[in-house]
Amino acid sequence: MRKLILSGILLCSLFAMQAQELEVIVRTNTQKLQQADPQIFETLVNSIAEFMNNQKWTNDVFEPEERIKANILITIQEELSQVAFKADIAVQASRPVYNSNYDTPLLNYIDKGVVFSYEPFQPIQFSQNRFNDNLSSCLAFYAYIILGLDYDSFAAYGGEPYFQAAQEIVNMVPDGAAAASPGWRAIDGDPSRFFLIENLLSPRVRPFRQAWYEYHRQGLDVAANDVATCRAIIAASMEQFRDVDQAYPNSMIIQTFSDTKADEIMEIFKKGTPQEKNKVVQTMTRLDASNTTKFRSLK
Structure with missing residues (x-):
């Protein structure tokens, strides 16, 4: 019986691994760090990787070789406190080209001046129906942007539901949070998260x-x-x-x-x-x- 239970757990774990859509590598650049404990960013890397790679973003099942490859580089530009930071977040993503060993880029973008808070070993949580914090909203936003671009590359307008999900994230950010961390509003200018999703959903x-x-x-x-x-x-x-x-x-x-x-x-x-x-x-x-x-x- 124990063997059967262990086998069932292993199969469930294998299915969970296959079901995920993203394969994200996370790195940080902390050269400007002066006050905060550098270990914070070791746990931050792990937390972001777990969040992006273990979250179920679609209803589709992805085989391991089908997962969308992405890289996130967080460059700390300013320490606002020991647990609050302003950073540039570089997001890159690619998908394989059919019948080749070449991956074609889907996104190469740097989101500048992202303000977020993070405490050691703090799990990153996201809810589709409410705003939790700026970091989880930014990460989820780019997860859906990457998915939308990927699905659009396989079927005309196939990424629509994921772009709509990214738009919902923008709409859920409270005014106070949007003011504290620019990028969610039209008044924050172009380029920004606001205009990236506005463009992708625009009839033009x-x-x-x-x-x-x-x-x-x-x-x-x-x-x-x-x-x-x-x-x-x-x-x-x-x-x-x-x-x-x-x-x-x-x-x-x-x-x-x-x-x-x-x-x-x-x-x-x-x-x-x-x-x-x-x-x-x-x-x-x-x-x-x-x-x-x-x-x-x-x-």
Whole structure:
């Protein structure tokens, strides 16, 4: 009987491991730390990793090889007290490309000036229906953003429920908490969490999400079998990104797209035709003029 019970526990544990969606590696940069005990951040890393990786974010079952890879780097910029901090949180995520050993980036973004409190060994808890604290809300927000971008890359608008969940997190932050930790309100400016999710749910950005699907599922995922078709589809999808930039000038999502995908796009079109290279350079220069020199090196 004991063996049966242990076997049942092992199977349940194995299923739980398979069921999770995210595989997040967490790191901290505490070079500016002066007062707080550095051990706080050792437990913080473990707490965030457990929160992100063990939380059930969807109703779907993910096999271990299907989990979405992500990295979180928390750089402490200021100590507000021994347990309160202001930090930059860098979030990166990627998903595998079909029939290859390549992971394509989904998100590369730095959320600057995030204010949060944390005490040693404090568990991070999140409730879908109420605000607990700024750290758990920020982490859950980015979990849903990552899921939305991943699901959108496999099916047109497939990430809608996860973007809606991210929007609900924004809506639940009380005024006092939002004022104490900028990023949740329109008045906090762009870029911010507010405008990231506003962009993703805006009707003006719907063509971006369609192009995002075509770029990944119809473009990258066929690259192993047909590189020329991959480049052609990605080049066509980039025209839709350009159209979104025209419809929604200076939108955060376009800048985030360039920050995330520029290097990949340059690599994809290194062996493209002269016509493809010219079109890509024109589009990327339009989307991100600050990197014009970099894009022109593709020619």
